[in-house]
Amino acid sequence: PEPGEALLSVRGVTRRFGGLTAVDEVSLDVRQGTITGLIGPNGSGKTTLFNLVTGGLPADSGEIWFDGRRVDGLRPWRRCHLGLGRSYQVTRLFKEMTVRENVVAPLADSRWRTMWSDAVRGHEAERARELLGLVGLGRFAEQRAGALSYGQQKLVELAQVLMLEPKLILLDEPAGGVNPSMLDRITEVIRELNANGVTFLVVEHNIPLVLDLCDQVAVLAGGRVIAEGPPLSVRQDPAVLDAYLGH
Numbered sequence: 393p394e395p396g397e398a399l400l401s402v403r404g405v406t407r408r409f410g411g412l413t414a415v416d417e418v419s420l421d422v423r424q425g426t427i428t429g430l431i432g433p434n435g436s437g438k439t440t441l442f443n444l445v446t447g448g449l450p451a452d453s454g455e456i457w458f459d460g461r462r463v464d465g466l467r468p469w470r471r472c473h474l475g476l477g478r479s480y481q482v483t484r485l486f487k488e489m490t491v492r493e494n495v496v497a498p499l500a501d502s503r504w505r506t507m508w509s510d511a512v513r514g515h516e517a518e519r520a521r522e523l524l525g526l527v528g529l530g531r532f533a534e535q536r537a538g539a540l541s542y543g544q545q546k547l548v549e550l551a552q553v554l555m556l557e558p559k560l561i562l563l564d565e566p567a568g569g570v571n572p573s574m575l576d577r578i579t580e581v582i583r584e585l586n587a588n589g590v591t592f593l594v595v596e597h598n599i600p601l602v603l604d605l606c607d608q609v610a611v612l613a614g615g616r617v618i619a620e621g622p623p624l625s626v627r628q629d630p631a632v633l634d635a636y637l638g639h
């Protein structure tokens with residue numbers, strides 16, 4: 393898609409758990425080139441929506457389109473192939489392996505291996521080093537991942553996701569549990585990547601950060617989108633204030 397057109401389009405998606413409708417007829421576009429924020433009180437459906445988009449959970453109804461294709465019937469790794477990357481709220485690194493080994497770890501899975509472009513395949517080590525440099529961790533490449541700070545581990549995970557050359561990265565709480573100076577570093581890296589063409593959908597509890605970082609924000613409450621638009625308009629929306637204060 394051209395800048396400004398939808399890269400990800402969630403259309404009328406619903407997901408129930410027993411009698412609870414966690415995601416209720418949600419429609420949401422993430423436009424190419426944006427950093428789009430997804431906020432909402434606890435239990436509003438953010439994680440469920442992420443899992444529906446990446447394929448960890450099937451939707452009960454609705455459609456999900458990514459980069460011009462319908463993807464809601466595809467397995468998670470197929471979606472990843474198409475350029476849909478994600479990070480997790482809690483890092484999932486192999487603590488005993490080196491930072492560089494972690495970055496190339498997705499290669500161990502033959503399904504991932506096939507998705508690598510020729511430019512990357514056979515040059516994994518160089519690419520890993522390049523990406524670690526990009527996230528500011530070049531000098532830690534040969535250290536044990538578990539020896540890094542939590543914030544640094546989040547950056548390692550970002551480098552790992554970048555190995556898969558995603559068009560869109562879903563970030564789950566990039567600021568969670570990270571100290572303030574590391575937080576600045578993480579937001580700087582997100583901005584740099586965005587300037588280089590990566591689109592982001594970010595779930596984050598730190599509202600000031602979301603308002604600062606994102607150019608579009610969608611607000612969930614009770615599984616529904618109650619507001620969306622630029623940060624300045626969303627922060628003044630009475631329905632949004634109500635959803636947070638009433639919680």
Ligand code: ADP
Nearest residue numbers: 409412414432433434435436437438439440441
């Ligand atoms: P958020 O990420 O915004 O905190 P979630 O998507 O985790 O919200 O949860 C939305 C609602 O769905 C909550 O009421 C939660 O308890 C419920 N829920 C989420 N996952 C499950 C599950 N696997 N089984 C049952 N209920 C779930």
